[in-house]
Amino acid sequence: MKNLRKSLLLPIIGFISIQASAQDFLPPTLLWEGKSKSLIADPTDPWVTPGELTGLTESPSYEETMAWLEKLSESSPYIAINSIGVSEQGRAIQLVMVSKDQDFTAQELSTSKKPLILFQAGIHAGEIDGKDAGMMLLRDINVGEKLELLDYANLLFIPILNVDGHERKSEYGRVNQRGPKVMGWRTNANNLNLNRDYTKLETAGIKAIAQVINNYDPDLYVDIHVTDGADYQYDITYGFVETGGYSPEISSWLAEKFKPEVDQALKDQGHIPGPLLFAANGQDFTEGNIAFSFSPRFSHTYGDIRHLPAILIENHSLKPFEQRVLGTYIFLEQMIKSVGNHFEELQEAIASDRDQSMETVVVKFGFRDTPADSVEFLGVKSELVKSEITGNKYVDWKGEPTTQIVPSILMDKPVSSVPVPKAYWIPVEWTEVIQKMETHGIEMEVLEEPKELNLEYSTVNDFKMVSRPYEGLMRFQSFDLKKAYKKITLQPGSVRIKTDQALGELVVILLEPESVDSFFQWGYFNTILSQTEYMETYVMEPMIQELLSKDPELKKRFDEKMESEEDFAASPRQIYRWFYEQTPYIDQKWKVIPIGREW
Template sequence: MKKLSSTLFFILSLLSLPIAAIAQDIMPPYLPWNGKSKQLIVEKSNEWVTPFELSDGLESPSYEETMIWIEKLARNSAYLEINSIGKSEQGRQIQLVIASKDQDFTAEELSTSKKPLILFQAGIHAGEIDGKDAGMMLLRDITQGSKIDLLDHANLLFIPILNVDGHERKSEYGRVNQRGPKVMGWRTNAQNLNLNRDYTKLETAGVQAIAKVINKYDPDLYIDIHVTDGADYQYDVTYGFVETGGYSPEISNWLSSHFKPEVDGALSDQGHIPGPLLFAANGEDFTEGNIAFSFSPRFSHTYGDIRHLPAILIENHSLKPFEQRVLGTYVFLEQAIKTVGKHFASLQKAIESDQNQSMESVVVKYAFRDTPADSMDFLGIASKKVTSEITGNEYVTWKGEPITQQVPSLLMDKASASVPVPKAYWIPAEWSEVIHKMEEHGIEMEVLDEAREIQLEFSKVEEFKMVSQPYEGLMRFQSFELSKSYRKVRLQPGSVRVKTKQALGELAVILLEPESVDSFFQWGYFNSILSQTEYMETYIMEPLISKMLAEDSDLNKRFEEKKASNADFAKSPRQIYRWFYEQTPYFDQNWKVIPVGREW
């Protein structure tokens, strides 16, 4: 009883404290940090001090405060321009900051410049806002400080807040697992959709804006800045790209051989500890290894990979202090500019090679290797298992003590399913939403201006099971079986032909082949084909079946064989009627046929 009383006393004492204070106070201890990058912080008396610096690295400004500060900076620099790239679901402008020493501010000028163009965005998950404050400091130092030479290396596109509505759903209770800033935004947008699951389906204003920017400006590097949750470790800036098992092998090689060593070196020199993307295999600690997932193109960096756009996902560690994370992001971005400028010719060569690679088949699904890759030297944090007095289960607690471990690296880069690539796909005009999304992706299409009959191959859904609840607002498939057959169809004006021999050919395959986990089919855009809308009454079926059996001996034989081989069928009038209905020309020939045809 004494032990229970002390536990109750502890809980009651916690309940008497402000919740935000509790979340920070009960976080695991963190390693002291005094990196050289602290020298990037200007004095509070500086005219261009950021709100982050004014708060001693504890706070991040609101949407309005951010844009007021950036607009003032742009008014005082000939090298900056601000453009709106879209409007959020709640009506806020999504702003793009362009930085160019040559004052190349149009899409045509930037996409054809001899300098590389780097696109970096913050706040796709609006509580994970490190990139906004780092970008503000960096632009300040470029335009008002001593780093204008960075614009000799590259032109810049900076989106300070992508998920602007989520950013303004701000409070001290935004992310309980994250050490600052004091007030944080929300992960999803105003419709509760996760923008970093939206790159293939393009349902959100934020990712629609990103697709528009990528198509319009044609950047040479794309950086998406996040903060991760999960287990503790020493690394403060972890990041990744598609290293193996992707669609742009030459770009992956360039990022591994040129980008990563130089960025890691810069971070280390400034007192940070860079690391790869880290996901504990057991969901708690790294004793069973780190998983290198194969993300599908619904995510930013893998969407970049399938577009042959070099793309980086930064995941700063949530348990590290906000100031440390922001400064690490600044160092990362600064070195990224230098590295891309230094090695731009070889990067262009890698991009061109991937865009022109032969494409007889496309992998639509990856699985784990049969055996782990080599072990990695892992800079971990000591932990222990504790038995909960509340639930009786064991859980991991972190001790704040650095350790070095050898942990297996579990790679999910084994191709487990692929599809052959046709000459082209055809999408009927009535599926205008899908056609519009293809257009938003920037995929080339030929539009029919008059009706046309054509023989195409189609997939039909034979069996299927839907998920029990929506994912990202849509009903996806849990499982399905397909068959394929040729059919002659009449396509109306407005139907489109999507050739696969184009720069975004792999993306077209991923979106249109039903086996792909990010296909429009699996996202549910063709779910209406699963509904059968015509039927036949029993009083019609009975005389019709008698007539059919009398006139078709082969049908009679098949019916008897069906009854003999399937007792359930023989006992079920419903199944018998159904079977005969399917043999008639009255049966809906379009039922469960996915309306994307393949031209071989």
């Protein structure tokens, strides 16, 4: 009865009944009749996919997807399926391996003379186009007329990466997206965004991806998404790090060899390919398109810093699910041909980027001082309408094509760089960070006995934290650092990480505090900011008197500080703090980031 009375006090949460679907409120769609519609299997075909049976208006569940793929695998000598991890809710994350030579081990696939392509769907589980497109393509390779595609390359396909988010499915998954009817959720069961996790490795899905990249060593990595945001004519938009990255030769190969052929294949089938699109004003493209500099927490930029060719596909959310899936199919089919036809040049580009010298590493990019040249933009007509409800102006899309000339705003200007030391040292007590470095595939030496070293460390001076967590972690809003050498004895289990290795740039990005994706900025060293020992004023007062009387240099510095800094002179707390920091009693590890640099 007591619990019943308590429950009656809880608020009753309800939802407004909406008779129409959110799809009915989306902007009008442009008429589309692409040639790629011929790819859809007849409902009587024994290998029709579950999505095709609905006319590509729905997408199958996790169980239905894996059952269909298992059946296809059992019927084909060219397909094998392997679990690469287990999700937070206990579901298997499955990897489909496709090889005409029946190479199904990591050793065989990583050493094959054929290129190896890794493509994944459902990292954001509501954005599931790649799953249905991949199923259709594998069907046509194995029981259709496209087996010759396996002469070009071997394939690794992850149909659903965020498996828990995929099964958090409903008709209310993504209000801004035109289908499928039932959609999964963007984040995983812990409400973490997998495509913000490539550096910090908090999720089962991205840990699995890191292991696949390390073990199989793919030659191309493709991550398939669906956009949010503004309307335009393009249905398949995709991008890679073209400028302002860490793999310039790979970027050139993607721009000069890969992109023209994929774009032409899409156009031939009635699709309109375009670059990644982000409205400068956040609502339409009248003020231009921004080519953002993504940090390596994202899939394609993580690939770039590893010198792994990587592409981010963003199908347009306002285009019908059918159109998006078929465009993805065309992209994947031509992807296989283009990589196979230009594999030698791709290998040369990868080798060149891996061999480049590394004296400094850019840890932050910013906008250019002036926009790049304006570009032709295939837009959709719109007008700003004043809301009768809020008084705010919003964009009303009209569903009519228009061509505009808009500025191209590039964010590829180096803003901050750091010199690269010979090696970094991480003490054994920071086990979580060491384990994450291992998961990334970074080489390290492990101490077997204590070792005294004189290393350079960064100490945090003033800092300000963000007001709320980001991806579950408390990051820094601002900070400043000072560097100094310190003698330290490291215990067995501590590690030395040299920078002269294949993933040297990634090492710097993870360990240098100025990097926006460093473990420091992600908050993994926040405990160093807590002071745990103090000195009472009844000790401080006589100690200060003695220090001033016996140390003329100290007295001179104190007098100068009192004269030049009014806030300091007026604050007893700051004065005590300053003197405490001059004594050997101050915690020598307080605010010292525990990553030592060896020069």
